[in-house]
Amino acid sequence: MFTQATPSISNSALALQARLSIRNGTWTGHTSGLAKGHVQGNVVILPQLLANDFHLFCQQNPKPCPLLAVSEPGQTLLPTLGADIDIRTDVPQYRVWQDGVLVAEPTDISGLWRDDLVTFVIGCSFSFEEALQETGLRIRHIDQGVNVPMYRTNVATQSVGAFSGPMVVTMRPFKAADAIKAVEITARFPNVHGSPVHIGDPALIGIADLTKPDYGDAVDVLPDEIPVFWACGVTPQAAITQARPEFCITHAPGAMLITDLLNHHLST
């Protein structure tokens, strides 16, 4: 319901309205299409002891982990992303990890909060999808009404400390001319994964079967289409299952933090 902008609702009011519905528990699902025009973010929350290594991991892997914001330890607000954001309540669904194992998927983490937790917000491909659609490209998973297909690849991230593991990618199929347009457009959005990391044969990056994504949903790839792969903000979750931090919280894939930033402000 928050996807309907009305003349009386300003843009940031639209984001606030979405966050309020998430905060009060009315909305606990995927955020694709919510608060149209606004930047959404992947979330990783880690104890301070691991935060420095993870910060460096993001900087060493800017395509899967483009940083939008990093909090002070214990700080629950993210004022550069939105005046009222409270990271404990404003993500529709969280994932809680202990020793690298997923142990819970709550919709509120107020009861789990600790003074040593540092929040990282990482850009999300929803931002560039809007730019792709504005130039007339059709995005298959949106047309099919499903989550974007995501795959673990055999492309290794640059490891930092305990953080390592494979790059996770999203895939969108296009006809060749549209694939070229998609490269051109997403290259202008380095803060939300930027240009693709692979195009064409999935086997070359270790994906055996496009119909079996590791996260999200499979989509149709037509005979005259070419699969195009972008680095994905779920990559840190793969790194966390490797690093096995004693405690960690992330967003649930597809259920993002909605910010007051506007997508078109991210374009270079």
Place this chain on the structure above:
Amino acid sequence: MFTQATPSISNSALALQARLSIRNGTWTGHTSGLAKGHVQGNVVILPQLLANDFHLFCQQNPKPCPLLAVSEPGQTLLPTLGADIDIRTDVPQYRVWQDGVLVAEPTDISGLWRDDLVTFVIGCSFSFEEALQETGLRIRHIDQGVNVPMYRTNVATQSVGAFSGPMVVTMRPFKAADAIKAVEITARFPNVHGSPVHIGDPALIGIADLTKPDYGDAVDVLPDEIPVFWACGVTPQAAITQARPEFCITHAPGAMLITDLLNHHLST
């Protein structure tokens, strides 16, 4: 020999030196690698009666026919491209066409000049090849020491008056990650064909066999590489064989007009 810049030779002196060797008949071959850093152009010379339609044809087909300069009728100088350029002598090898049929390939057209001839200079992919190399990409046909492979496609140009016909493309093979870089880089050079027009399966644009180019030379395409296709300035020559103008002069493919403009000034 003009490819060797020395501290005593300024950049435009390098272009002038190359042109002088072409003008006096010392150099009659391909211009790839000559006067490094300088823009080279495809050339089409037509009677005034057809020039207006051809001008519109270029404007309707900016990817294969990006216009760098158009002369006044009968004007042999092209001052916006270089103070001393004389279009009658400064192309290493010309092609003379009568009624759409190639009738001669002279190295000087002074004896054929007419007061009603209009010169069109069209951007050339040599300009973006330099930018590709500067980012570390290897260009196969340069590595193999041959002319770039060019193919007639089943992609129709926008026809204007008598001018129509298939788009001609150049092909460069790259690994996927480099193909993506190549799209990003060439997108910044709209005046020299810009981003590719196709990527992947050659059959989708009517190319039956990559090993049999219609112009230039075949190059190796390795199993983990993807062919990338750019619109080519030879497209007007295909249009001329269709339009069958009573008289027309072009450059010979690969033997371009060397200008004083610098490639990096073309980047947007």
